Amino acid sequence: MxxxxxxxxxxxxxxxxxxxxxxxxxxxxxxxxxxxxxxxxxxxxxxxxxxxxxxxLSWTTLHKSSRPLIGEIEALRTELRSEGVDRVVLAGMGGSSLAPEVITGTEGVALTVLDTTDPGQVADALAGDLERTVLVVSSKSGGTVETDSHRRIFAKAFSDNGIDAKRRIVVVTDPGSPLAELSEQEGYRKVFLADPHVGGRYSALTAFGLVPAGLAGADVARLLDQAAGVADQLAAxxxxxxxxxxxxxxxxxxxxxxxxxxxxxxxxxxxxxxxxxxxxxxxxxxxxxxxxxxxxxxxxxxxxxxxxxxxxxxxxxxxxxxxxxxxxxxxxxxxxxxxxxxxxxxxxxxGINPFDQPDVEAAKKAARALLDQPSTSDSGAKPSFTDGAIEGYGLDAADLREALKSFVDSATGAPSAYLAVQAYLDRLDDASAAVLRPQLAKKTGLQTTFGWGPRFLHSTGQYHKGGHPNGFFLQLTGAAEQDLDVPDRPYTLAGLQLAQALGDGQVLAEHGRPVLRLHFTDRAAGLAQLVAALEDLA
Missing domain, CATH: 3.40.50.10490 (Glucose-6-phosphate isomerase like protein; domain 1)
Incomplete structure (x- = not known):
């Protein structure tokens, strides 16, 4: 090796x-x-x-320019550990969470990642030992709605438990962002300003990747050494x-x-x-x-x-x-x-620009518009069918079996189609939903992707709207057993989660992409019912 x-x-x-x-x-x-x-x-x-x-394009030299971060991260980690703070929770989406998760997973160090609006998953993170917790709030734009919601929820939880919130919040953002300005006003523990000339998906070796991973205990110096070791090869x-x-x-x-x-x-x-x-x-x-x-x-x-x-x-x-x-x-x-x-x-x-994302903002705007309405409960839409613990939207069908057959038949009859399963659920408690990807791939013979919502909106969501127009989309949403208010905001996490699903579905439909949404009135029962129905599918 x-x-x-x-x-x-x-x-x-x-x-x-x-x-x-x-x-x-x-x-x-x-x-x-x-x-x-x-x-x-x-x-x-x-x-x-x-x-x-x-x-x-500054990402091409991060193996050199990110070196000063190593000492800053280690100094803060040492400080926190001396205060008994050794649990790191990361609030971030897309490039702000994917790289730290890979780094810490590979190194075998613990990092709790919040890239979700599912109230159950956020509640689980809140249930951890807050006395030992530091929250890293990571957003390039400084206005990411999911990350801002997490910050508000954790700040209140810290205060409610007699913990000085500003000493337990560390921020990673771009210079001059709204989050940078807020952090200065609030007096948060430390603000790491990332290189603004690096896009989010190229930011693995910036502060966005290194700070949360390093605070969790990953060897980020070695990571930069590994990148430096290949840099000359890649420039040749x-x-x-x-x-x-x-x-x-x-x-x-x-x-x-x-x-x-x-x-x-x-x-x-x-x-x-x-x-x-x-x-x-x-x-x-x-x-x-x-x-x-x-x-x-x-x-x-x-x-x-x-x-x-x-x-x-x-x-x-x-x-x-x-x-x-x-x-x-x-x-x-x-x-x-x-x-x-x-x-x-x-x-x-x-022949494309690899640094823009022209179709990402559309789903965000649609979600915001739904949040501005008095209710986000499907905006008054009625299900086309109700079958056991599942309500169906987007296809006229009598029951789940008919809806799945129609959806799959349309996809398998289309040239070079792919399926995309989009699960707006709890990726810990509802992890069994991931079995749907190989199950559908095996049943249909089609390439099938799986994404947790709203996480994939900051990832494959761009391709779904802007890439090859041959996708068929299976959206999964579910009733929340519990909900969480977002402090000083007129919505709850469950409301935000549903608005994000509906907003993205609306934009996909406007792009001519077929969407079948299955809503679980009981998550466990609905998932089991769907898995069984797919198994029976010819």
Whole structure:
């Protein structure tokens, strides 16, 4: 494993793909794309993307520029530990939570991640030992509604338990953001200002990734060392550059209408890497009716990897294993930088701007509009059917079986379709919902993704609206057994969660994307009923 400690590698397992990728790799090399990217040249993606790219490329040198953070993080961690504060809760969405979760999971250190509006999941985090808790509030824009809600709820809980809230809140944000200004007014324990010239999905090695992970006990210096170890490779205009090889292979497969990239871990030792890569790739490339759709599967044996089909590219994270067409090796810090370089280069090959997210804001606006209404209970909509513990919306059907058959038949009859399961539920207590992904993939033969809402809105949500228009969406919502008020806001968490589901469904429908929403009046019973119904599906 020594080679993996000093760099990263990309193996193109399929000889035919190697040949197909070569012209694209040669074009990147001839254009000096890798070295220009490393030098932060904003002209790589055309004139329309230049203004955005000019303020989004500082991630290429984070293995150097983030070094001063190491001492700051360690000093704060030491202070907190001396006060008996050793439980870290992270409130953040998208790039603010996915990287820290992968880092701490890989290192085996505890981090409680709140990237949800589910009141049950937030209540579970509140039920932890507040005397030992520090809350890291992480938001690039400083106005993320989920993260602001978490901050308000925890600040009140700290105060209600006789704890000085301002001493237990640490903030990570961009300079000049509303959260930075609020933090100064409130006197929060510490504010880490991140590099504003790095977009959220490229921020793994900024304060957004390093602060919560480092406070939890991860070795963030080693992470930067791993990235530094591969930096020269990634800047080289050479066929040996793993980012060039990876981008060219993905670009070649996309040109063959194989836009789906199926991720399976083959012993990398990295925990949850696919979830981080999913946001990076989907949000960077899924626009203008094109893009690469990541499909994260449970294992190489999972349906959808071994039987990937002509419209998908199986990628092994770790050693090469059949039937993978590509394998990517290297330690976590190196993989972060490798995939960022490869995704940016793939954006050049696809002819898109990999740094904007034009369709993300639409769902947020729709959710805000619903929150401004007196009630978010489906805005008066009536279910098309009620079957046991499930109410159905979006398809005219007599019962669950008929709705599922109609939905699946439409998807399997559409060219190159994919299914997306969107679970606006508690990803801890309702974790069994994840079984729906392999179940649907096996039943339908279609590539199937799974996302926890509203987390995926900050990730694959961009691709769903802006990428290839061949998605079919199964939304899952559920009645909350308990609810939480959001202090000084006219909504509860359950109201916010439902508004986010309805808002996204509304925008998907406006884009012509088919949506079937199943609402569980009893979550456990509804999930069991749905699993059984899918099992019976022919």
């Amino acid at each position: 020594a080679a993996e400690e000093t760099g990263a590698g990309v193996t193109i397992v399929d000889p035919a793909l190697e040949q197909q990728a070569k012209p694209l790799a040669d074009s990147l090399i001839a254009d000096k794309a890798a070295s220009r990217l490393a030098a932060q040249d904003p002209t790589l993606w055309g004139t329309e993307a230049e203004a955005e790219a000019a303020i989004r 205009d050479s066929e040996a550059n793993p980012a060039v090889r990876l981008a060219a292979a993905l670009g070649a497969r996309h040109a063959q209408n194989a836009e789906k990239v199926v991720f399976a871990d083959t012993g990398s030792g990295i925990k949850g890497f696919g979830d981080w890569a999913e946001q990076l790739i989907a949000e960077s490339t899924g626009k203008q009716g094109t893009g690469l759709l990541p499909v994260v599967v449970e294992s190489p044996e999972a349906a959808g990897f071994a039987d990937a089909g002509a419209d998908a590219t199986p990628v092994a994270v770790g050693h090469a294993a059949a039937p993978a067409q590509l394998s990517v090796t290297g330690p976590l810090g190196a993989q972060f930088l490798l995939w960022e370089f490869a995704t940016a280069l793939a954006g050049r090959l696809l």
